[in-house]
Every structure is written in structure tokens, then in C-alpha cells.
Amino acid sequence: MxxxxxxxxxxxxxxxxxxxxxxxxxxxxASGSEQxxxxxxxxxxxxxxxPILDSARATDVSSMNILNNIQEGLxxxxxxxxxxxxxxxHYEVSPDKKTYTFHLRDDANWSDxxxxxxxxxxxxxxxxxxxxTASQYAYALYPIKNAQKYNEGKASASxxxxxxxxxxTLEVTLEKPMLNxxxxxxMTVYLPQRQDIVEKYGSKYGTEVDKMVxxxxxxxxxxxxxxxxxxxxxxxxxxxxSVSLKTVEINIIKDLATGINMxxxxxxxxxxxxxxxxxxxxxxxxxxxxxxxxxxxILLNQKNPFFKNDKIRKAITLALxxxxxxxxxxxxxxxxxxxxxxxxxxxxxxxxxxxxxxxVGTNVAQAQKxxxxxxxxxxxxxxxxNIVMIGYDTTARRNVAVNIKExxxxxxxxxxxxxSPTWKVHLQRAETGNYDMMMLGWSADYDDPMQFFEIxxxxxxxxxxxxxxxxxxxLVEKAKQETDEHQEYQDLSQAEKILVGTDGExxxxxxxxxxxxxxxxxxxxxxxxxxxxxxxxxxxxxxxxTNKK
Numbered sequence: 001m002x003x004x005x006x007x008x009x010x011x012x013x014x015x016x017x018x019x020x021x022x023x024x025x026x027x028x029x030a031s032g033s034e035q036x037x038x039x040x041x042x043x044x045x046x047x048x049x050x051p052i053l054d055s056a057r058a059t060d061v062s063s064m065n066i067l068n069n070i071q072e073g074l075x076x077x078x079x080x081x082x083x084x085x086x087x088x089x090h091y092e093v094s095p096d097k098k099t100y101t102f103h104l105r106d107d108a109n110w111s112d113x114x115x116x117x118x119x120x121x122x123x124x125x126x127x128x129x130x131x132x133t134a135s136q137y138a139y140a141l142y143p144i145k146n147a148q149k150y151n152e153g154k155a156s157a158s159x160x161x162x163x164x165x166x167x168x169t170l171e172v173t174l175e176k177p178m179l180n181x182x183x184x185x186x187m188t189v190y191l192p193q194r195q196d197i198v199e200k201y202g203s204k205y206g207t208e209v210d211k212m213v214x215x216x217x218x219x220x221x222x223x224x225x226x227x228x229x230x231x232x233x234x235x236x237x238x239x240x241x242s243v244s245l246k247t248v249e250i251n252i253i254k255d256l257a258t259g260i261n262m263x264x265x266x267x268x269x270x271x272x273x274x275x276x277x278x279x280x281x282x283x284x285x286x287x288x289x290x291x292x293x294x295x296x297x298i299l300l301n302q303k304n305p306f307f308k309n310d311k312i313r314k315a316i317t318l319a320l321x322x323x324x325x326x327x328x329x330x331x332x333x334x335x336x337x338x339x340x341x342x343x344x345x346x347x348x349x350x351x352x353x354x355x356x357x358x359x360v361g362t363n364v365a366q367a368q369k370x371x372x373x374x375x376x377x378x379x380x381x382x383x384x385x386n387i388v389m390i391g392y393d394t395t396a397r398r399n400v401a402v403n404i405k406e407x408x409x410x411x412x413x414x415x416x417x418x419x420s421p422t423w424k425v426h427l428q429r430a431e432t433g434n435y436d437m438m439m440l441g442w443s444a445d446y447d448d449p450m451q452f453f454e455i456x457x458x459x460x461x462x463x464x465x466x467x468x469x470x471x472x473x474x475l476v477e478k479a480k481q482e483t484d485e486h487q488e489y490q491d492l493s494q495a496e497k498i499l500v501g502t503d504g505e506x507x508x509x510x511x512x513x514x515x516x517x518x519x520x521x522x523x524x525x526x527x528x529x530x531x532x533x534x535x536x537x538x539x540x541x542x543x544x545x546t547n548k549k
Contacts, residue, residue, distance in 0.1 A: 034527075037545040040232075040246040042526065045259040045271040047394040049252060049423040050228055053220070054206030055191040056128040056135045059462075060427060061443065061537060064188045066228065066250070068536030071191045072216040072237075074102050074121065074170075075182060077532050079542060083182050087116055087192070087215070087238075097177035104168040109236040110194060111214040118170040120192035122162045126150075127198065128189050129160065136431075136461045137189040139454060140445070143181060145173045176481070183446040186535055217243045217541040227251050230540075244544035254394060260521075269526050269545075273519040275399060278331045281521050289333040292516035293344040293533045294443025295452070296337070298389070298404070299465040300511065304436055306384055311374035313508040317360055317500075318367035319411040320404065326514040329403050333517025340456075340496050342515040344533060345449045348489040353449050356493070359500040360512070364411050366502075371412045383414040389437035390429060393420045400513070401439060430464045438464070441516060444534045449492060450480065456499055456510065467509040472498045523548075 048062030078084035088102045108116040128135040129151045142148040145161030161173030201211040209223050218230035230248040253259040259271040281287045300307040322336035338358030347353035391401030401418050408414050429435045444451050453476045458468040475495040482488035499510045529543040
């Protein structure tokens with residue numbers, strides 16, 4: 001998943017579901033002595049723009065969060081972070097573990113009353129794979145037979161292993177056995193789409209309320225840059241009896257001080273916190289802190305001659321004090337990162353991928369030595385003063401960018417410039433390569449570290465840094481084919497050292513900053529808004545409001 005899936009992530013221990021409150025869920029009602037409020041309106045503050053609600057083209061976590069609540073796939077992430085039945089009632093797996101047959105429920109409808117069919121899934125997946133769509137998440141469908149070849153123009157759509165057996169039966173054939181395929185299909189790119197609706201609106205599909213249909217717990221009632229409003233899908237969601245919330249307001253608030261004031265005035269129910277507010281609320285019952293299965297980092301555009309120099313890149317990563325960023329600037333549950341894969345991801349034998357430690361740390365003396373040598377190799381007496389780092393347009397992340405700028409000035413004598421455009425522009429500049437340095441984040445869509453490695457392969461459309469290393473590519477591809485867990489872990493660990501490391505074959509093509517965490521304040525009457533460590537950040541399906549006191 002960019003924060004990008006550029007995103008943020010969650011978990012108390014990354015493998016468990018975190019309900020933001022401790023109350024157990026009761027279908028369409030409160031538990032114990034609690035009583036449901038007649039006012040089932042949840043008001044959330046979010047700092048991220050929502051650029052598009054097209055599941056084939058969405059890449060950011062804010063859009064994916066909404067899609068997770070307005071659409072339903074074959075399976076969805078459950079309260080325990082395990083896949084549970086969505087549009088599929090059950091499935092069968094062939095003895096060779098390569099063919100999955102999904103049986104769709106016959107009571108699932110779109111918001112305009114049309115039935116959800118197997119054709120809707122086949123169409124959506126093939127559309128994401130169609131080279132003309134230019135879906136950056138197309139690679140997530142590559143486990144399907146001939147999917148990659150079709151995406152690369154080397155096979156036809158009819159050769160892809162997606163077959164409609166009848167209106168309510170979908171057969172999917174994989175390239176090779178894959179034990180976590182059921183987890184994969186909870187991803188946004190695996191959601192269904194209506195061919196008639198997509199073709200009617202073309203490039204406008206998913207950009208306006210009246211240019212899409214919904215098959216999830218909620219529908220979009222209104223959508224502006226400042227607020228998106230969801231309404232319960234009363235008439236057409238197959239499991240509407242499990243949905244208590246009538247209305248959900250997602251308010252896009254860039255200035256968290258405004259959000260805090262609205263929370264204190266009773267105008268918002270959930271508000272994220274940044275470093276400026278964590279200390280003030282940390283000891284209150286409203287405070288919630290969650291870990292995230294993702295990593296934030298700096299990309300260096302290797303088309304820029306300055307960043308082609310190996311020693312310059314290594315100097316930058318060795319110069320940064322990540323503890324200062326995570327624990328003094330953010331203070332939101334984030335932790336210092338010295339690698340690509342966060343500790344919450346599973347490695348070998350159900351241990352953390354980080355069981356062996358981090359790849360890089362801080363070494364100011366070595367950083368200064370390498371930086372000086374790099375400048376000499378480039379024929380420069382001083383570092384360039386026109387380098388711009390693109391950071392986030394939210395308060396907490398802007399503070400991180402300012403801190404990085406100051407650290408580089410103090411340790412390397414290098415004064416970079418900062419820019420914090422809107423998130424939509426931020427993504428556009430990443431996709432077009434129009435940047436020098438850029439802060440981004442990546443979080444897991446499911447519990448498999450491979451997701452972090454794929455985006456740095458030479459041919460991946462999300463390889464925004466233009467990093468290319470044949471040995472790295474070979475190791476990642478080899479790991480994809482491994483059936484031996486130990487060897488897969490060894491291959492990926494070696495690939496990580498190439499990407500992140502500063503010694504030997506290390507390229508320092510990826511500058512890790514911190515593993516994500518988030519802190520919130522939430523009203524005590526908000527119950528069972530479940531947050532997930534992988535994929536979309538939250539599910540609203542089971543949430544409800546008790547009587548306010």
C-alpha cells in the first residue's frame with residue numbers, strides 16, 4: 001500500500017486487530033449496559049486529500065481508506081485482520097493450489113440496484129492490467145496466470161487466468177502456488193467495477209459522486225476538497241444489518257490546531273495528533289496510539305547527476321539522526337528506521353523481518369568523509385544550493401522536513417530547499433520524476449515483505465527514484481519463486497542490503513527515516529472503528545455511537 005500506499009499503518013503488535021475502543025461489537029447495537037445513540041453520525045478529521053475513487057488508479061491511502069468502506073471485494077479485512085467473506089460466500093482451492101473458484105452471493109447489489117456479478121470482478125481486474133489504464137497497482141495482480149504478460153503487451157486479455165463460469169462463479173488460475181492469495185484479494189485493486197459505468201464516464205470515473213456506483217457498507221453522498229460524506233448503504237448492501245453508522249463525515253483539515261479546536265468544541269469525534277499535541281493528550285482517556293506496518297523515507301532522483309554519485313547518497317543516509325526525527329519531532333508512536341522492511345512484517349519462522357537488526361545507522365564522521373569525497377569526484381568545491389526536497393503539506397511531516405534540512409546543514413554543510421505542495425501535486429511529481437529529493441511512505445497491503453521490495457525493481461512503475469540494479473532485481477525475482485521460507489528470507493535480506501546499505505555492494509538508493517505510527521484523540525462514545533495493520537487503515541462497517549455523556 002503509497003502513502004502510497006503512500007500510506008500510514010497500524011497495530012499494537014502488527015499482527016492483531018486494533019479496535020480504537022475496548023467495547024466488543026454487537027450487531028446494530030451496543031453491548032452490555034450501553035445504548036445506541038439515535039444520532040449515528042461519526043465525524044472524522046483526515047489530513048490527506050482524496051484525489052480519486054477509482055480502484056484501478058488509486059495509489060494513496062486516503063483514497064484506499066474510502067474505497068474500503070464504499071466498495072466490497074470477494075473478501076474483506078475482518079475485525080481480527082484475517083480475510084473474511086465479502087461478495088464471496090465461499091471458495092475452493094485445487095489440489096495444486098493454483099486454481100481458486102469463488103462462489104458469489106446472490107443478494108449482493110450495486111447502489112443502483114444492479115446485481116454484483118463475476119463479470120464485474122473480471123472486468124475490473126483486466127482493466128487494471130490493461131496497459132492503457134496505466135494502473136500503478138497492476139503488478140499486484142501479477143500472481144494471476146499471464147497477468148504480467150498482458151500488462152506488458154505480451155499476451156491478450158483472453159489468456160489471463162480469470163474465467164467467469166457463470167453469473168455467480170469466478171475461477172482464478174495462478175502462475176504458481178501462492179498461500180497468501182486470499183489475503184491479497186482484500187487489496188483495493190481487486191475490487192469489482194461495473195463496465196457500463198466506467199465506460200460511460202471514462203476518465204471522469206471515480207472523480208465525482210455521480211460518476212460511480214457502490215457495493216459496500218456506505219455510499220458517497222457528497223465530495224468536495226474539504227469534506228467527503230458517506231451514508232449507510234441501506235437498500236443494496238448485502239450485510240446492511242451489521243452497519244449502525246448512518247452518516248460518516250471525513251473532514252480534510254490540514255491545520256491540526258483547527259481540528260483540535262473542533263474536537264474540543266464537540267464538532268469532531270476522531271482527530272489525528274502531531275508532535276505539537278501528543279504531550280498534551282497522552283495521559284487522557286481519549287488518547288489512542290497505534291503502530292503502523294510501513295516505512296517513511298527519502299527518495300533521491302538518480303536522474304539527477306548529483307545523486308548518481310554513490311558517496312553522496314551514502315553520506316546523506318549516514319548523516320541523519322533518525323531517533324531525533326521519530327522521538328523528538330513526531331512523538332506519535334513512530335520509531336527510527338534503518339531499513340526498508342518494518343519490524344511488524346513477518347520474516348522467517350514467524351519472527352519479525354527485523355529480528356537480525358537494522359541495515360544502516362548514523363555515522364556523522366563517515367558521512368562527512370564520504371560527502372567530501374563525493375564532491376571531489378563530481379568536481380565540486382561546494383554542494384549545489386538548488387536542490388529541493390519535496391515534503392508533505394501537513395504540519396507533522398513539514399516539521400520532519402525542516403529537521404532533515406537542519407541536520408544536513410549541520411552535519412554536511414549543505415543547505416537544501418524545501419517544498420510542500422498539495423498531496424495531489426506531490427504524487428504527480430513523483431510519477432513524472434519532477435523532483436530532486438522527495439519524502440514518501442509505503443505500507444503493506446498484506447503480511448508479506450515482498451511488497452516493499454517490488455516497488456524498487458527496475459521495471460516497476462512505482463520505482464520513482466529510477467533505481468536500477470541487476471543483482472537486486474535477480475534476488476527479488478528469485479525470492480518470488482522460492483518455496484523455502486529460509487532461502488526467501490536470505491534472498492530478500494541480501495536485496496535489502498543492496499538497496500539500503502552503505503558498505504560493500506550497498507547502494508544507499510533508499511534513505512529510511514522512520515517506521516510509521518499514529519496518535520489520535522477519540523470520543524469515548526465512538527465504538528468499534530477497527531484499524532488494520534495492512535491495506536486500508538480502517539473499517540467503519542462495525543462502528544457505532546453510544547449515548548453521549
